[in-house]
Each structure stands twice: as structure tokens, then as C-alpha cells.
Amino acid sequence: METFIKIRRDLHLIPELGFQEFKTQAYLLDYLSNLNQERLEIETWRTGIFVRVKGQNPTKTIGYRTDIDGLPMKEDTGLAFSSIHEGNMHACGHDVHMSITLGVLTNLVNEPINDDVVFLFQPAEEGPGGAEPLLKSDEFKPFKPDEIYALHIAPEYPVGTVATKPGMLFAHTSELFIDFHGLSGHAAFPHLTNDMIVASSHFITQIQSIVSRNVNPLDSAVITIGKITGGTVQNVIADHVRLEGTMRALNEEAMLKLKNRIQSLVNGFQESFQCKIDVDFGSNYYGVINDESLTNDFFDFARQYDGIDVIECNVAMTGEDFGYMTKEIPGMMFWIGVNSKYGLHHQKLNPDENVIPLMIRFITDFMKHTVKA
Secondary structure, three states, X not given: OHHHHHHHHHHHHOOOOOOOOHXXXXXXXXXXXXXXXXXXXXXEEOOEEEEEEOOOOOOOEEEEEEEOOOEOOOOOOOOOOOOOOOOOEOOOOHHHHHHHHHHHHHHHHHOOOOOEEEEEEEOOOOOOOOHHHHHHOOOOHHHOOOEEEEEEEEOOOOOOEEEEOOEEEEOEEEXXXXXXXXXXXEOOOHHHOEOHHHHHHHHHHHHHHHHHHHOOOOOOEEEEEEEEEEOOOOOEEOOEEEEEXXXXXXXXHXXXXXXXXHHHHHHXXXXXXXXXXXXXXXXXXXXXEEOHHHHHHHHHHHHOOOOOEEEXXXXXXXXXXXXXXXXXXXXXXXXXXXXXXXXXXXOOOOOOOOHHHHHHHHHHHHHHHHHHO
């Protein structure tokens, strides 16, 4: 099992952004080339990889997806194997995901089960979204499974904990980019300008009422503006401001309400502030909705597994494009504890590597179980 901890560290060194995972893809392909090729069918798609491990007497195809991209952020862990790609980091645990996946894949090559198992090494989960175009690709069609599984690290849980729930696990999400265009000029003559810092500030305040006054209180939704860019110097009125944010909702109707209200506000602000405003909702992720039957079977198996503690968790506002897969294919996702002081997308995230051998054994045995289910 030390092999897969080394693999995790190798991959942690080379985080790459969505659809730029060239070194990562090459590393994975090199590893796969050393396995028994008679049991494998391998196909690439952009920077991703499809791998079929052939079963002995298949009656169905089981799918397992792992994400492979990193995040555009500077690492601050101090680890000996910290990222060598300045400004990029595996801060969401995808290096751990990949090493676990390779371990399970290797076990099933060496000790095949009856059914085929398709492993999807998916690029661009963090953005701009790889799952939806992957599902639509011609390369995917012969690999499409009958059911599909995935995991995600959870820093807040101890190693040995798995957590999930039937139904919605992760929210529907949408990016939000808004550009305000006005007229610049000297700060001493505001009446000759059209100040976009003032306009955008009013807009940020106004959109806070959307969730509290336009969304059903029984529905959960979030609008967050995480970045503001505008202006050039303290005594020049800004003619351009860009807002960047995210929206989350637990049903499609609430997400549509958020988008429609933002567009309505934009139309009103253009008139009241005499400016031009462009809105881009960017990448949209469908919510992860776990199949009830598959999830209950997973619970039954995990609760009897030595060394595993099972939690039925609450729905999270986290976004995950695995939701596109559970929309098309019966499937489920679960959290795995990694006991990190720092959370997801934190520059000091450091998962406990003891989770790797444990999850390789657990998921391998679960794959064997699904043949009987």
C-alpha cells in the first residue's frame, strides 16, 4: 500500500487546472501501462481517461469516477512534496481520490470480479466542468455504466468515517460574473462621470434580499459575491467594476428564481444608474442526487465493515459536477474522513494518508459486494 501513498505524493506535486491536466494524464497512463493489458480497455478523452477492467462473466457494468484537476491557489502546507506548479494546488483532495482509484483498479485487475468495472478519470471538476461534456462525448458511449459511484474527502471527519445520504447530497450551483460599465473621470467632478463602484455597491446590497424575500423560506439558497475588481487609482472614478460570485440552491426552481431575479435587478440598475451591465452565469453544476436503492445498499455494506464508521449526513451546499452523472445514471457519492485541521480549498489542507489503504480495501470489497447485490 506504500505504493499508492507514493502515487498520491507524486500527483500532489503536479496539480493542473481543468482541461490542462497533461502531466497528470501522462502519469496515470504510465501507471496503467504496467498492469495486465489483457484485462484492460483504455481510451482517452481530452485530458481524461476511461478504463474498463474486464469481468469474468459480466452481467452489468459498474462505474467509478474520480476527479483529477487541481485549484488555482498557492500551497502553504510546508510538505516535502508540495506543489511544484506555482499558483496551483491539490486543495480539494483529488490527488487522494486518484491514488485510491488506482489502488482499487489494480486490485480488480489482479483479482477480477464477474462484472466489468469502468473507471472514469474526469478532468475539470473544479471548473469549467468536465462531467457534462464527458457524458456527451462519443468516446464515453461504449463505456457507459449501469450504475456509478464516487467519493470525496471530508476534512472534518476522522479516518474510517464514511458519510452520505439518500436523495440530494450536494446542491445545484451556478457561477456568477457581473460587469458594470460606466464613465470614468476625475474624482473632483463626479457629476461628469458615471461611477461604477457606487452602482456595484448598491447592487451587492440589493441582491442580499433575493434569498430572504424571493425564495421560499422552506427552500435553501445562497448567493455569495467572493471577488470585486474595479478602479485604477484613488482619485479616479471607476468606469468598470467586475463582480464574481457563486449561487447555490437545493432545487432547480429556486436556482431559476435566483437567476431571473438577478436579471431583473440588472435591467433596473441599468436604467437607474445609466450604465451597461453584462451578466454571465458561467458554469452550472447539477445537484448530486443519490439513488435511494444504491445508497441504502451501500449503508448496509458499510455498517458491517470492520474499521468503518457510518454517518447519515445532511445535504451540503457544496457543488460537484458528479451530479450530471447521477442525473443520467443511477449512482451515489459519499464522503470519506481524512482528519485535516484545514478544510477543503484551504492552502494548508493536508489529508491523513492512512485513509488511502483503508479506502482501497473498503471500495474493492464493496465492488465485490455489488456483484451479489
